[in-house]
Amino acid sequence: MAQVSLGRKAAAEFLGTFWLTFGGCGSAALAVAFQTATEPRLLIGIGLTGVSLAFGLTVLTGAYAFGHISGGHFNPAVSFGLWAGKRFPGSELVPYIIAQVAGAIVAAAILALITSGKEDFTLFARLTSNGYGILSPGKYALYSCFVAEVVLTFMFLMVILGATDSRAPAGFAPLAIGLGLTLIHLISIPVTKTSVNPARSTEPALYAGGNKIWQLWHIKAAPILGGIIAGVVYPAVAGESGASGERVSRAA
Numbered sequence: 738m739a740q741v742s743l744g745r746k747a748a749a750e751f752l753g754t755f756w757l758t759f760g761g762c763g764s765a766a767l768a769v770a771f772q773t774a775t776e777p778r779l780l781i782g783i784g785l786t787g788v789s790l791a792f793g794l795t796v797l798t799g800a801y802a803f804g805h806i807s808g809g810h811f812n813p814a815v816s817f818g819l820w821a822g823k824r825f826p827g828s829e830l831v832p833y834i835i836a837q838v839a840g841a842i843v844a845a846a847i848l849a850l851i852t853s854g855k856e857d858f859t860l861f862a863r864l865t866s867n868g869y870g871i872l873s874p875g876k877y878a879l880y881s882c883f884v885a886e887v888v889l890t891f892m893f894l895m896v897i898l899g900a901t902d903s904r905a906p907a908g909f910a911p912l913a914i915g916l917g918l919t920l921i922h923l924i925s926i927p928v929t930k931t932s933v934n935p936a937r938s939t940e941p942a943l944y945a946g947g948n949k950i951w952q953l954w955h956i957k958a959a960p961i962l963g964g965i966i967a968g969v970v971y972p973a974v975a976g977e978s979g980a981s982g983e984r985v986s987r988a989a
Contacts, residue, residue: 741806743829747836749807753799754840757792757811758937762865763848764791765930789922792931797915804911812934813837814960818894821968824901837936867932867956875927882929883959889921890933890963891970898971932956933963 768791770782783791800809808825810816813834819825848865866872869882877885896917900910918933925931932938935957 743832746807746829747832749803750810750833750836751840751843753803753807753809753811754837754936755844756799756802756840757795757934758841758844759848760795761788761792761937762845763851764788765865766848766852785926786923788926789919792922793915793917793919796918797911800911800914807833809911811837811840811936812960813936814890814934814964815894815897817961818890818897818964818968821965822894822898822971824898824968834936838939841936841939865930867929867938869929869955873928874930877928879955883955885925885928886932886956886959887963887966889925889931890960891967893917893921893933894964894967895971898967899975902975929956933960935960 764783765788768783769785769788770780772780796809796811799811803809808819810819810825810833816825816830816833816837820827820830869877869879873882893914897910897914899905900913921933922931938956
């Protein structure tokens with residue numbers, strides 16, 4: 738198989754993270770609950786289950802579209818986890834993370850532009866930013882949110898590493914990973930609105946400003962910590978033969 742240049746890998750990560758942020762956060766900002774102009778008493782929308790599915794579907798479709806180019810990380814925590822698991826070279830970490838953050842920036846900017854056409858301009862930032870305390874949908878404390886993000890990112894990386902193991906059935910990794918991310922959102926949207934992805938969380942917080950910016954540290958630190966722990970634990974559980982350099986991960 739021909740070697741893919743780092744520039745093309747970064748471009749794939751940009752597009753994949755753009756799609757994850759635009760599709761997942763867009764579903765929360767635009768479709769979670771919608772009141773029609775013709776029927777003002779009729780409230781329709783996809784709800785939290787729909788948002789969870791949207792995040793999972795963006796990963797699944799993005800992995801099939803771009804996974805063969807870059808591995809389909811779309812998430813700095815995934816890149817760190819794969820690096821810790823010796824599935825990803827440290828020399829590519831910074832370019833990948835830059836591309837992922839840039840993709841999230843562009844997606845968030847377009848979503849902010851779209852939602853600015855509605856009366857409540859704060860809708861995008863309010864519905865998509867992560868946080869704890871007063872910024873948690875269920876008003877969960879910092880330690881609850883931090884633990885949830887660490888554990889869920891840890892399990893997300895365990896699913897990724899297992900699904901892309903050389904001994905796992907070939908071709909099904911995106912399905913397992915997409916469904917895994919859906920399950921994670923079903924569990925934790927009431928806690929932090931679900932991050933498990935520092936890139937996806939950064940840009941909505943920047944648009945929201947205020948408390949959402951200074952709370953970013955735990956939304957960045959917890960997923961990265963969870964990803965690194967998984968990168969260390971999985972090889973210890975699966976054995977060295979499970980860490981195949983040929984089958985890159987498809988994730989978000």
